[in-house]
Amino acid sequence: MSRRGHVPRVFVDTPLAVGETLDPGDDKRHHLATVLRLGVDAPVTLFNGDGHEYDARIVKAERKRMTLAVEARHSPERESPLSITLYQAIARGDRMDFALAKAVELGVTAIRPVFTERGKVKLEGERLAKKQAHWQAVVESAAQQSGRLVCPPLEAATALSDCLDRDTDHLRLMLAPSATGGLNALTRTTHISLLVGPESGLSDTEIDNATAAGWQPITLGPRVLRTETAGMAALAALQSLWGDLAG
Incomplete structure (x- = not known):
């Protein structure tokens, strides 16, 4: 509707x-x-x-x-003042669809699906091309449904290790349950990159490499969230703190 x-x-x-x-x-x-x-x-x-x-x-x-x-x-005003690029670890089936759709609804600016060490989805060649087309349809449908004026670009899936040096001008946040700081300790900004790991979490090596590249580990609280829930929760919190969900 x-x-x-x-x-x-x-x-x-x-x-x-x-x-x-x-x-x-x-x-x-x-x-x-x-x-x-x-x-x-x-x-x-x-x-x-x-x-x-x-x-x-x-x-x-x-x-x-x-x-x-x-x-x-x-020209209605429906786009968030925040520019958020979501690095979403590729999840199985409906979980990935859910994560992508909710990210679009919550105003994400761009989406980069990433393969991670503990990710259980293995895709390449024709299977990856078909899955990428399916994800694109999910993104377009969510943009249509939610009243977005843009359809956030969905980039080609790539290995997380190949894109840790991107977006150096953004506040780059990595969800990590072992982190000690949360969103309320951050300085307000308008350009953010958010990294969400897979169902089994990012490996210690990935966390160390991302931290060395300038990504800041943060926690969303004491409970362990599924990958499709974690991204949604973080995006909603960011939009409430600095974006347009606060009204």
Whole structure:
């Protein structure tokens, strides 16, 4: 459901302009026409990540083709003032889907899936390509559902060891149950990178290497959280402290 009644929101990876028409593509056409059973003259809300939202209307609905006409542009304030890049250890099945979807809902700016030493998911070649496409669909769906004006970029999965030196201009935080400090001890900032380990946690070597590279270990409290819960909890806490969840 969109933020304006029951008008569906659809992410399209194409430029949008008032007065122009577009074909939403086979997948989006199937969703609108077959799943939602929408026909000619039905309203649709479009966004493409340019920071705006567009009112559109179905002007042609055929079995293998649909045309949308863009009628108006809006610029609501829905994006967080925080820029948060999530380094999410790859988890099994629904856990990874959940972690990605909730990260998008909570305003994450970019997502980097990472392979870790204790991670139990082994992917490469065609299997990895299919999984990456699946994750992209999860991210787009979450952006549509949550009213985001951007669809956070999902980078290609890579080994954690290959990206510890990235984002050196960010406050780089690593969730580690053994850490002694929490979020309330940090100095407020707007650019953050957050590293969330796998179900079995980051290895001692990974924690040591990340710390040496400038990542700061933090704890979320005395309880052990699953990987899909830990990222969600940390993002919600950061948005409450410095972002837009506080209202």
